[in-house]
Amino acid sequence: MIKKDVLIIGAGPTGIFCAHQLGIIGLSCEIVDNLDKAGGQCIELYPDKPIYDIPAVPECTGEELTTNLLQQIKPFNIKFHLNERVEELKKVEGRWRVKTSGKQEFDVASIVIAGGVGSFEPRKFPLKECEKFEGSSVFYSIKDKTVFKDKTISIFGGGDSALDWAIELSNISKVNLIHRRDGFSGAEASVQKVKDLNDHGKINLYTKYQIDSVLGNGKIDSVKIKHDDGETKEFKTDYVLGFFGLIMQLGPILDWGLNINKKTIEVNTENFETNIDGIFAIGDICTYPGKLKLILSGFHEGALAARGCFKYAKPDEKLRFEFTTTSKAAQERLGVKK
């Protein structure tokens, strides 16, 4: 069990900056995020796209913003728990116990939800029947490719993940690659490679086809695909893999009893606390009259939420307002005191 003052859910810019603000006022925290890296939407959706409205930064990319924020919190040695999603929440003797998908357990005085528009999850097949095969013969990511050795694999998608895995698995498996159009969004070199492999019979490429149905009992025996013009094909397959990018879903947070309004959490604007004492929400995931979904608003919300956390972490102490320019305590925490 990890005991800290605060648990931050979400490692986007808002969550990272909130960690900074907690550090400045002397509170400890750790951060959980479902992605495999910090940065949230900035890193997942637009790492290379410019942002023009960060105060005092005329232009930066999502990746630069993330790098700079991580640099800014370095003095606090904050631990990130990546590839983990929060699952359970329980109140124990006035503190919060949170369990993650990675079986990590936290004991914290308060929680700051900086979850953006939800955690990123793989986008799945529209077919309901794929659900019952998920994890046995339908996969949306690959952890151990050796299970596919000498098997027949049907990969759906036209992005880099679909192409890269089709190429990689064609060395050890019989690969069908199915995509809804002739064009691909993946790298040109990979597209060319896939076409070459198709010409040499190493991959069976089917374009303008989409999944129609999967057949099997307990595990998949065959998959049926449908062409744009209505024609269908059925072939034997051991595994079906779908690579359709990521979607964002609120997940278990929905069941925590928070006031949710159109996929956002209602908060007060004094300290961004939710209807539940000790649970705060900041950034895109929170809503209040006048809410703007800007990164700069998330920074402001994080600064106030951090101070809101103080009374739960140190109920017997009073928080004094100080500037980092002159505060000895803050400068000590930052490790810059001369």
Place this chain on the structure above:
Amino acid sequence: MTKINYITHDNQTHTIDVQNGLTVMEGAVQNDIPGIDADCGGGMACATCHVYINEEWLDKLPTKEDGEEDMLDMAFEPKQNSRLSCQLTVSNELDGLVVNIPSKQV
């Protein structure tokens, strides 16, 4: 103002006056038309404002950028008449446009 007809999955038609210059996605979100999520806010980065365009309107719309077609690969049940509504800017030429909202976005 331009009239845009949003047909939701329950077959209800919502005819909305949308200000020229806004996108078809914004017209839906600002008027609480259900079924358009627009998680990324119009950045062509999420495919959750996916709509089907009625046949007669297809060739009257601006052609898709590559990025839009790439995102549509990720959409829920994309078809040949699929578009991202965040990429359709409302103008007089689109008066009477009919878009169908899919049963879900994810």
